[in-house]
Amino acid sequence: MQAVGVYPGKKEVGMVGHPRPIIRGDGGVRVRTLEVGVCGTDREICSFVYGEAPKGYDYLILGHESLGEVVEVGADVRNLKVGDLVVPSVRRPCLREECRPCRNGYQDFCSSGEFIERGIKGEHGYMAEEYIEQEDYLYLAPQHLRDVAVLVEPLTIAEKAMAQLWLTRKRFPWEQDDGARPRGAGMKAVVIGTGPIGILGAMKLLSEGFETYVYSRSPKPNYKSELVESLGAEYFSMKQVTLEEFAERVGQIDLVYEAAGIFKSAWDILSVMGENGIFIFTGIPALGDLVSIEANRLMRNLVLKNQLIYGTVNADEFGFREALTDLGKFQQIWPEALRRIVTGRYDAASYRELLLEPSKGIKNVIRFA
Ligand SMILES: NC(=O)c1ccc[n+]([C@@H]2O[C@H](COP(=O)([O-])OP(=O)(O)OC[C@H]3O[C@@H](n4cnc5c(N)ncnc54)[C@H](OP(=O)(O)O)[C@@H]3O)[C@@H](O)[C@H]2O)c1
Ligand SMILES: [Zn+2]
Ligand SMILES: [Zn+2]
Known part of the structure; x- marks a missing residue:
């Protein structure tokens, strides 16, 4: 499948042909990407200031601000079903026993610095046609937020x-x-x-x-x-x-x-x-x-x-749930202004313009569907 990624070793940015992901555990969810926001972090990764490929890969698929649609669920998935809109979180806990924030679900406060971030550090992101994620890291977005839910992560x-x-x-x-x-x-x-x-x-x-x-x-x-x-x-x-x-x-x-x-x-x-x-x-x-x-x-x-x-950096589970609730409120109070934050929707083929040229507009997104 098509994905947008960086090769940190070769200092290259480009489309990568990545294998279509398969659910391996019963708790996995396969998600079809609808939209991915582009931000300064992605642009910095593309200038090789940071960004780390997952173990075993020489490239990192970009993208951490995402909205997708569930296309398949593992046998143990209880709270999501095919057709649901979902927003994934970004940061995953480190493995250190002594890291109390991570051991308690607050990896946004990770004290070891060994956390993983999808699309940024050590794990592929969401700028791909599909991805797999565990149910616990996916937040259900109501259908009426379809046009703006890509703003949940920011x-x-x-x-x-x-x-x-x-x-x-x-x-x-x-x-x-x-x-x-x-x-x-x-x-x-x-x-x-x-x-x-x-x-x-x-x-x-x-x-x-x-x-x-x-x-x-x-x-x-x-x-x-x-x-x-x-x-x-x-x-x-x-x-x-x-x-x-x-x-x-x-x-x-x-x-x-x-x-x-x-x-x-x-x-x-x-x-x-x-x-x-x-x-x-x-x-x-x-x-x-x-x-x-x-x-x-x-x-x-x-x-x-x-x-x-x-x-303050990143956010916990509460932050994602509150963002979804607040986005619903903002849509009621300021429907037009909220829509105007997304200033452009582009195909994945426009990745160079979005990631490597000077940024324009407010929030530009790559559409995968
Ligand atoms: N803490 C976190 O977890 C987290 C997460 C994401 C991003 N960030 C950081 O948050 C910051 C904002 O992100 P963003 O995506 O909103 O950035 P952005 O789109 O680049 O916007 C930056 C804004 O700062 C304004 N600005 C530039 N120079 C200024 C100055 N000298 N004085 C006052 N304003 C100035 C710009 O004004 P004009 O529009 O008028 O040019 C622009 O509106 C970035 O530093 C980013 O790295 C932090
Ligand atoms: Zn971002
Ligand atoms: Zn930690």
Whole structure:
């Protein structure tokens, strides 16, 4: 069957002829790929920054943001049937006995670093006509999410970030979630970046009741600024508004959701974050550059304003389930905007343009069916 992969040894990207997979255990599910999202991680693997082929192969099939349809189930599969739409998760646990996160189903917190990631590290991904997966790693997507469920995996980043946020806010004993109003009501959040991670993060924040501001690079109006403003967020471009003007416009910043991977911009916003503020990093910058910041101000603010900074990667089972629930909510609230996040659908033959040429649009996907 046809698949898109990389040969890390030869530093080549191309179509690979991979054997059609066969269910080997009774718990296996054979899935026909419908769509696979392309993201910066795939592009980095194609520039050989990372990416690791599975044992016994000289190539790695790409793809970790996937939507598929079940075409066959093993005898022991209980909760899925032929015709179901499914979204697979990405990370698989390491084998270390002492890794408590992995032994407890939280491989997104793996402490050994020996985890596997489908399409990224040590196991083939989903940019193929079909794949096999265990039922436990597949999440049922309702048919009405067929057009947008490829966004589940990137949305899980915001889901985990927010689950962590509500845990960290337990340090404020006067805050009680009585369920009477949205948990973010009365708080102001800033999102940095308007790629899929930033836009889906803004949707999550707005749906939780935060007054949400988006700070990004491109001058407005543009496709992305119009999209985020149609959600009810306010967009600011660093090219049109100074940091001081931005800070004055927003006032007390309670939360920052960083989704650009550019430390300079992160530092600018961090330096104006308010009392008790929480700063979440999701962006992954390239290594190498030195960035100069006023480090003493960072330390002073952290201490004198009781601030907290944390990073977050990947997501657990809860994150995938929440993403599916939230995508359903987003479809009700913002049907048009949600559809507009997927800016292009391409055949697998367009892989070069999608993986090797400068990225355009927001989320582009490869269609296999
Ligand atoms: N933590 C995780 O598990 C995880 C998972 C996936 C991705 N990531 C990381 O998350 C980040 C965002 O991913 P993505 O797919 O949404 O990326 P993306 O599509 O490349 O979007 C990046 C966004 O950042 C904006 N930007 C660029 N330079 C900026 C600057 N100097 N100041 C402010 N904004 C700037 C861009 O603005 P314009 O559109 O205006 O040009 C763009 O909207 C990346 O670093 C990625 O590696 C993390
Ligand atoms: Zn991705
Ligand atoms: Zn582990």
